[in-house]
Amino acid sequence: MNKSSQCEASEMLKRAGISPSYQRIMVLSALLETDEHPSADTIYKKLGSNIPAISRATVYNTLNLLVDRGVIQSMRTAGSETRFDSICEAHSHFFCRKCKKIYDIAKQIGEIKTELDGHLVESQEFVYKGLCRECREEMKK
């Protein structure tokens, strides 16, 4: 929907050596426009109203390709669906056990490990779980 995010998406694709097809631009652009860490199906439904519509397989293919190329990241921690994040720079997440929303948390300062017990560390993240602000308010009522 948003012209500037489509432009940004196109640039990101080119930079990653992925040809910027209409469908790929639409998928990445949809992800860039939100901070809600949507699932593949959420993105598919969001794009479904567009003409021409995009196949579900293409949404999955594109997201997986982008993850493989390190353009976006995915997480399987909350709920049953894999969720996606257009921001790859290190930051933390808070997962709400009730509404399944995922919130960004500013990166905590801490030692960055490259090795741990002989294992090669490629990424590290602080994961917080609990009840989010909104759900806490709901509970009070």
Add this chain to the structure above:
Amino acid sequence: MNKSSQCEASEMLKRAGISPSYQRIMVLSALLETDEHPSADTIYKKLGSNIPAISRATVYNTLNLLVDRGVIQSMRTAGSETRFDSICEAHSHFFCRKCKKIYDIAKQIGEIKTELDGHLVESQEFVYKGLCRECREEMKK
């Protein structure tokens, strides 16, 4: 298989107010005997060789019940299956992207948050991902 882990499992179930049926003892006991963070199906297969065998549904039911009661913990970060951990005390994990093994990492000292941006923090963990010791060795060959 192991008598002492069955005894421990039985005690844990009683302490959590869950009646210690044969099946529940077998499931929890199997989880106590390993540090490999097995999936429900791994536990099911391990128990399958026992007589009498246990239903897959019972394995899932028991594990979910134990997670709900806070006796064990589950994680959905590596591979496609949910993995289980009999250790609930705070510790970190390393996930190998290649072999999907999960390794325990001693808890890093760090500030324990109870609130973050207004969200109620119930648990927090450092998550490490990369290539494990064994897989690194494999690669060298």
Add this chain to the structure above:
DNA sequence: TCAAAGAATAGATTTAATCTAAATATAGAT
């Protein structure tokens, strides 16, 4: 001894994700 509640079970169902095989689109060569 019997009724009611608690557990376990096999198999059906759901659902996220992947796979398949065919159709379209794109790019490079002639």
Add this chain to the structure above:
DNA sequence: ATCTATATTTAGATTAAATCTATTCTTTGA
């Protein structure tokens, strides 16, 4: 411009983890 090879998209079939359903078995305690 036309042809050809490659890349991309697609709808629908398939897979696999997890849950659900409806029945059977077990335990408890009146």
